[in-house]
Amino acid sequence: MFDRTRAIAPPLTNAGSVLTISATQIPWSNMRNMKSFWACALLAGSGLLTWAPSGRAQVATTDAERKPGLAVCYMYRLIRHVDEIATWQKSIKCEPGAPLAKLDFDGGSGKVLTSNAADGVMARITGFIHLDKAGAYKFAFESNDGVRLRIDDKMIVEDPGVHDDQFSDVGTMEVAKPGWYPLSIDFFERRITWTLRFLWRPPGVEGDLSPVPAGVLAH
Numbered sequence: 001m002f003d004r005t006r007a008i009a010p011p012l013t014n015a016g017s018v019l020t021i022s023a024t025q026i027p028w029s030n031m032r033n034m035k036s037f038w039a040c041a042l043l044a045g046s047g048l049l050t051w052a053p054s055g056r057a058q059v060a061t062t063d064a065e066r067k068p069g070l071a072v073c074y075m076y077r078l079i080r081h082v083d084e085i086a087t088w089q090k091s092i093k094c095e096p097g098a099p100l101a102k103l104d105f106d107g108g109s110g111k112v113l114t115s116n117a118a119d120g121v122m123a124r125i126t127g128f129i130h131l132d133k134a135g136a137y138k139f140a141f142e143s144n145d146g147v148r149l150r151i152d153d154k155m156i157v158e159d160p161g162v163h164d165d166q167f168s169d170v171g172t173m174e175v176a177k178p179g180w181y182p183l184s185i186d187f188f189e190r191r192i193t194w195t196l197r198f199l200w201r202p203p204g205v206e207g208d209l210s211p212v213p214a215g216v217l218a219h
């Protein structure tokens with residue numbers, strides 16, 4: 001289900017070169033032959049489908065290029081559901097903040113994460129998580145307010161509305177091939193106090209879920 005080849009998107013430069021080569025390899029003499037033109041166009045299209053990144057915010061990086069912690073950007077509105085974060089980003093700029101080493105915060109009434117405000121904050125958190133064993137990983141949050149986790153472009157767990165500190169349901173990700181997987185977390189704080197704890201239990205581990213450690217997060 002979680003194929004490593006999908007987890008590691010090609011660098012954008014590769015996608016760009018495929019696009020350029022595909023376009024320039026169509027000989028002009030063939031352009032006058034519409035059958036050949038459309039055959040080339042279909043070939044170019046199939047190449048793009050194979051190589052184009054799947055719309056994720058991150059570009060795959062090598063181990064050397066990967067930096068510790070998760071990237072984050074912020075928007076400022078009073079919302080009530082995590083769905084509104086993607087909607088707002090179509091019309092307002094998401095302002096980058098200092099990266100987050102890990103997500104284990106009981107923020108109280110203070111400023112949210114590394115943003116500039118204590119209320120009305122939307123955070124889009126992106127990066128990679130290292131899942132170093134095959135098997136079932138369990139994920140959950142303690143949050144206030146709403147939160148949603150996607151790994152490898154699949155929704156794993158969410159607790160999307162306005163609420164006091166509470167634990168989400170537990171989501172499961174079956175990992176077939178160990179490695180770095182792209183991750184995104186949408187989170188918002190509406191009013192008063194906020195909390196954000198990202199919890200997991202790797203395969204083979206007993207007991208309660210515990211905070212995801214900084215060493216397995218990168219961007």
Ligand SMILES: [Ca+2]
Nearest residue numbers: 144190191193
């Ligand atoms: Ca709150």
